[in-house]
Amino acid sequence: MLKKKITLKQIARELEVSISTVSKALKNSEEISRDTKEKIQAFAKLYNYKPNNIAISLKNKRTKNIGVVIPDIVHHFFTTVVRGIENFANKQGYNVIVCLSDESFDKEVINMEMLANGSIDGFIMSLSAGTEKKSDFNHLLEVTEQGIPLVLFDRVTDEVACDKVVIDDVLGAYQATVKLINEGRKRIALLTTEDFFSVSRNRNRGYEKALKDFGIRHDENLVLKLPFMDIDEVRISQFLNAIEPDAILSVNEIFGVYGMRVVQRKGLKVPDDISIIGFTDGLLAKHANPSITSVAQHGQLMGETAAKMLIERVENEMEEAPFRTKILEPTLIERDSTIN
Amino acid sequence: MLKKKITLKQIARELEVSISTVSKALKNSEEISRDTKEKIQAFAKLYNYKPNNIAISLKNKRTKNIGVVIPDIVHHFFTTVVRGIENFANKQGYNVIVCLSDESFDKEVINMEMLANGSIDGFIMSLSAGTEKKSDFNHLLEVTEQGIPLVLFDRVTDEVACDKVVIDDVLGAYQATVKLINEGRKRIALLTTEDFFSVSRNRNRGYEKALKDFGIRHDENLVLKLPFMDIDEVRISQFLNAIEPDAILSVNEIFGVYGMRVVQRKGLKVPDDISIIGFTDGLLAKHANPSITSVAQHGQLMGETAAKMLIERVENEMEEAPFRTKILEPTLIERDSTIN
DNA sequence: TATTAACACGAAACCGTTTTCGTAATTTCA
DNA sequence: TGAAATTACGAAAACGGTTTCGTGTTAATA
Numbered sequence: 001m002l003k004k005k006i007t008l009k010q011i012a013r014e015l016e017v018s019i020s021t022v023s024k025a026l027k028n029s030e031e032i033s034r035d036t037k038e039k040i041q042a043f044a045k046l047y048n049y050k051p052n053n054i055a056i057s058l059k060n061k062r063t064k065n066i067g068v069v070i071p072d073i074v075h076h077f078f079t080t081v082v083r084g085i086e087n088f089a090n091k092q093g094y095n096v097i098v099c100l101s102d103e104s105f106d107k108e109v110i111n112m113e114m115l116a117n118g119s120i121d122g123f124i125m126s127l128s129a130g131t132e133k134k135s136d137f138n139h140l141l142e143v144t145e146q147g148i149p150l151v152l153f154d155r156v157t158d159e160v161a162c163d164k165v166v167i168d169d170v171l172g173a174y175q176a177t178v179k180l181i182n183e184g185r186k187r188i189a190l191l192t193t194e195d196f197f198s199v200s201r202n203r204n205r206g207y208e209k210a211l212k213d214f215g216i217r218h219d220e221n222l223v224l225k226l227p228f229m230d231i232d233e234v235r236i237s238q239f240l241n242a243i244e245p246d247a248i249l250s251v252n253e254i255f256g257v258y259g260m261r262v263v264q265r266k267g268l269k270v271p272d273d274i275s276i277i278g279f280t281d282g283l284l285a286k287h288a289n290p291s292i293t294s295v296a297q298h299g300q301l302m303g304e305t306a307a308k309m310l311i312e313r314v315e316n317e318m319e320e321a322p323f324r325t326k327i328l329e330p331t332l333i334e335r336d337s338t339i340n
Numbered sequence: 341m342l343k344k345k346i347t348l349k350q351i352a353r354e355l356e357v358s359i360s361t362v363s364k365a366l367k368n369s370e371e372i373s374r375d376t377k378e379k380i381q382a383f384a385k386l387y388n389y390k391p392n393n394i395a396i397s398l399k400n401k402r403t404k405n406i407g408v409v410i411p412d413i414v415h416h417f418f419t420t421v422v423r424g425i426e427n428f429a430n431k432q433g434y435n436v437i438v439c440l441s442d443e444s445f446d447k448e449v450i451n452m453e454m455l456a457n458g459s460i461d462g463f464i465m466s467l468s469a470g471t472e473k474k475s476d477f478n479h480l481l482e483v484t485e486q487g488i489p490l491v492l493f494d495r496v497t498d499e500v501a502c503d504k505v506v507i508d509d510v511l512g513a514y515q516a517t518v519k520l521i522n523e524g525r526k527r528i529a530l531l532t533t534e535d536f537f538s539v540s541r542n543r544n545r546g547y548e549k550a551l552k553d554f555g556i557r558h559d560e561n562l563v564l565k566l567p568f569m570d571i572d573e574v575r576i577s578q579f580l581n582a583i584e585p586d587a588i589l590s591v592n593e594i595f596g597v598y599g600m601r602v603v604q605r606k607g608l609k610v611p612d613d614i615s616i617i618g619f620t621d622g623l624l625a626k627h628a629n630p631s632i633t634s635v636a637q638h639g640q641l642m643g644e645t646a647a648k649m650l651i652e653r654v655e656n657e658m659e660e661a662p663f664r665t666k667i668l669e670p671t672l673i674e675r676d677s678t679i680n
Numbered sequence: 681t682a683t684t685a686a687c688a689c690g691a692a693a694c695c696g697t698t699t700t701c702g703t704a705a706t707t708t709c710a
Numbered sequence: 711t712g713a714a715a716t717t718a719c720g721a722a723a724a725c726g727g728t729t730t731c732g733t734g735t736t737a738a739t740a
Contacts, residue, residue: 019720080414097437
């Protein structure tokens with residue numbers, strides 16, 4: 001007892017009217033008489049008629065789909081962003097197609113090409129590590145040249161003219177570093193990633209700026225640049241043992257957790273002997289023991305903001321509004337890994 | 341300098357041939373002469389012609405989109421499932437539309453209706469808490485009656501005839517409980533949720549079965565049923581203080597983490613004084629101190645399996661194969677919260 | 681040389697809508 | 711009563727493809 005969806009054509013045939021009449025009747029057009037409208041509407045309701053989205057998309061050249069391309073989904077920050085996007089987009093009647101680049105340039109390109117041929121009205125994305133490393137943005141340029149709106153978030157680039165939404169990473173790192181300095185910390189270690197990440201670069205800058213502003217010499221030896229993927233706890237351990245810091249600032253959540261574990265294993269008390277602040281306010285920071293003071297990036301807000309910017313572009317295609325970059329303020333969530 | 345996508349019609353006009361000829365030439369049809377094909381293909385390449393997905397979807401009545409409806413995305417287990425789905429689906433040329441029901445029955449219904457009008461070829465979903473509580477599955481039945489393939493995973497129901505993929509929750513809880521019994525634990529507390537969750541019910545059964553098999557009396561007082569959402573640490577604390585267990589089995593990750601924190605605060609040593617096992621092998625369990633022994637649910641595999649089942653259905657629409665339920669084996673990941 | 685086959689292409693239907701425009705039939709007005 | 715205006719609907723194009731079938735031209739065959 002398969003009940004396939006009914007079409008305008010079938011309704012028209014059953015009721016012996018034309019397709020146009022059915023279409024108009026269902027839109028309650030003034031053109032159609034009361035009687036005919038009622039008959040058609042009743043019939044349509046009975047058979048649970050719903051217009052076919054694909055046909056409408058073809059007609060309108062609007063899919064009401066947003067393409068979201070992110071490096072990874074098993075990642076707290078990105079999931080909060082996706083939730084924000086979903087949240088806003090759904091309210092506006094848009095669906096979200098999620099693609100994972102898996103931090104790979106090639107996959108990012110393939111994903112975008114798959115979607116760019118009519119499947120979506122616009123992109124929201126965060127650059128993969130591979131793309132940032134390669135510094136090749138032609139796939140983004142192609143998309144924007146075709147007139148497909150694009151909003152970049154978090155991991156962005158200056159080389160593509162489009163809307164962007166980021167948090168003020170410099171400020172976030174600055175505030176975190178100042179917090180540590182105000183506790184009296186002098187040897188603040190920085191756990192960061194290789195340079196090609198825009199966010200890491202900015203966080204490094206905020207760290208350096210704070211040191212400078214407070215007259216603390218910037219010692220390169222206190223900075224450890226780790227490869228992004230698989231974390232090497234041994235290197236963190238050797239590094240921290242060698243430099244003996246009195247505070248640690250980590251540009252992400254996981255380095256902070258590992259750092260804390262290393263110093264705790266050495267017998268140091270957090271935050272009495274050493275303070276720790278991380279970036280990304282995820283579950284780990286919240287549930288660590290002690291819980292870790294973190295710079296919150298407001299992923300959900302970022303997602304909502306990005307979705308809002310994108311949908312505005314999509315729906316005002318005519319107007320050539322200038323591109324904007326929304327800068328969100330980070331928040332330092334004070335927990336038990338720093339002195340209150 | 342907007343370079344809008346070129347269409348067959350435009351190519352045909354430029355080259356003064358018919359649309360059919362262009363279409364065939366681009367598919368390398370034998371019908372078209374060498375010369376014409378080369379000319380058309382060269383032109384198409386030059387202008388970077390790519391067929392419009394929407395038009396093809398309309399023609400084929402296939403969108404190459406999969407709809408995934410899950411309760412939440414900021415949740416480790418579901419993200420691993422989504423990754424698995426994405427992974428498999430992408431290889432087969434499918435895109436994934438993710439919708440969040442936010443544990444709400446109404447949102448689940450709305451999401452499905454949005455997608456069921458042609459936007460997708462099939463659904464993969466896990467029931468929202470609201471739906472399980474309400475026990476109303478009409479929206480699922482409507483979809484299957486329309487002939488849209490549906491695969492349910494993890495949170496499933498017997499009331500809908502469709503493909504399913506679950507882990508053997510009874511077995512997982514059984515093995516975990518046995519592990520605790522073998523350590524010599526007698527008073528094994530169970531931290532679980534309200535009864536309407538199918539997975540919790542099954543895990544409770546596995547726990548009870550293990551007790552019975554090993555001749556341990558099942559004491560209802562050792563079981564705490566917590567509301568699903570916002571966790572009440574106070575209740576957990578009162579409960580554990582009252583019953584003084586020598587082991588805790590939690591049906592999820594977070595209850596386990598809270599439970600561990602409570603007993604640690606009381607001065608108990610994990611695992612010397614008390615053992616802890618949780619479900620869902622996420623970041624918290626892995627990075628807790630001590631790390632928590634957990635029943636892994638293999639979310640990614642579950643996602644891949646679901647995607648495989650769905651795509652098989654979609655692509656063999658003619659055959660009325662009987663519905664299958666794939667039962668995945670859980671794995672007990674032994675860590676430091678139990679005695680090795 | 682007449683017939684047939686092969687070749688190379690175009691016309692048109694189709695997928696399911698929306699929308700413009702044309703036109704019978706009825707009503708209104710002078 | 712005849713002309714104009716209104717009513718109520720249908721035909722057809724359009725969105726961007728695919729595919730079947732028909733056909734004019736050339737080449738092969740008898």
